Amino acid sequence: MSGRNLTLTLAAVVALFIASNSLFIIKETERGVLLRFGEVVTPSLEPGLHVKIPFVNNVRKFDGRVLTVDSQPERFFTQEQKALIVDSYAKFRVDDTAKFYTATNGEESRAAGLLAQRINDGLRNEVAARTIQEVVSGERDELMEIITRDLDKVARTELGVEIIDVRVKQIDLPPDVSESVYRRMNAEREKEAREHRAQGKELAEGIRAAADREVTVIEANAFRDAELIRGEGDARATAIYADAFGQDPEFYSFTRSLRAYGEAFQTQGDIMLLKPDSEFFRYLKDAGGPN
Known part of the structure; x- marks a missing residue:
């Protein structure tokens, strides 16, 4: 070359x-x-x-994209001094590159650590000013908005990042508290179940007694009506018989004698000891009957 x-x-x-x-x-x-x-x-x-x-x-x-900082679960105390385990995360984005580089030396992990510390401080302060009910459900959205707004101001000033959102992933009771709460809730539910069963039993007894009383009244009314109907029927039958037999008293006497003969000699071998001139044999001695 x-x-x-x-x-x-x-x-x-x-x-x-x-x-x-x-x-x-x-x-x-x-x-x-x-x-x-x-x-x-x-x-x-x-x-x-x-x-x-x-x-x-x-x-x-x-x-330059939206990044996530996932904080470790921390123990916080509420206004009633009740412990809660809160797991949270935040979404952030680099806003002021010069300030971000100066504060963190351009290391995302360092920025995430600083943000996580500030998130925990904000959560600790806000949880301490609220009850468990307010933290869990009542004012949870308001709490997140306050923490996001306050943390965004601090993060822009100190770290040069914009906080887009802060959210709580999970709120739990500590294991030692969870067991006692579970036992208390279980006892309360058992007490409530016993009360419901007692009320149901009392209501069932009332319904059963009312039903039995109604059955008794219905049966009594039915028996009364049946007796009235039967009495009216017997009276009507008696009137019909009386009217029929009243037209021929001799025939009525004859049919009564026949009925008496039939009832007296129902089975073979029946024996009756009567005088020959007894009134019982009147129609047996004279088919024409007395004149």
Whole structure:
């Protein structure tokens, strides 16, 4: 290789090295700052191709998307001094790149740790001013709004990040408290069940007594009506018989004698001891009967 070609090759390598260390790209999903010997000279680099001075300038890039900081569950005390285990998280985004770099050295993990500490401090203060009922359901949304607003002010000022939202994932009682609460709730439910069963039994007895009383009244009324109907029927039958037999008393006497004979001699071997001139044999001795 000739000296001219070697020189051109070295020049091309040097130019390529300088270009690779002079040009850099900021993506749409990134934020960045331009440094000069560690000092911020361009606080917010727009997405696109940029130029820097090799060995003089340095570039720090940060994720410009919405990030999540997941805090560890912490024990907080309510207004009644009741312990709660609160698990929370927050959504944030880099807002002031220069302040973010200065406060965290551009480390997302460090920013997440600082935010988690501030979230826990805010939750501790807000939970301490409320009852369990208010924290769990009554004022939970209001509590999140207050913490998000206050934390956003602090985070913008101190860390250069915007707090988008703070949410509580889960609120639990400590294990030692959960067992006692469960036992108390179980005892209350058993007491309530016993009361309901007693009320049901009392109501059932009342319904059963009312039904028995109604049955007795219905049966008495039915028996009364039956007796009245039977009495009316017997009276009517007696009247019909009296009217019929009154038209021929002798025939009535004859039929009565026949009925008496039939009832007296129902089975074979029946024996009756009567005088021959007894009135009982009147129609047996004279078919025509007495005149």
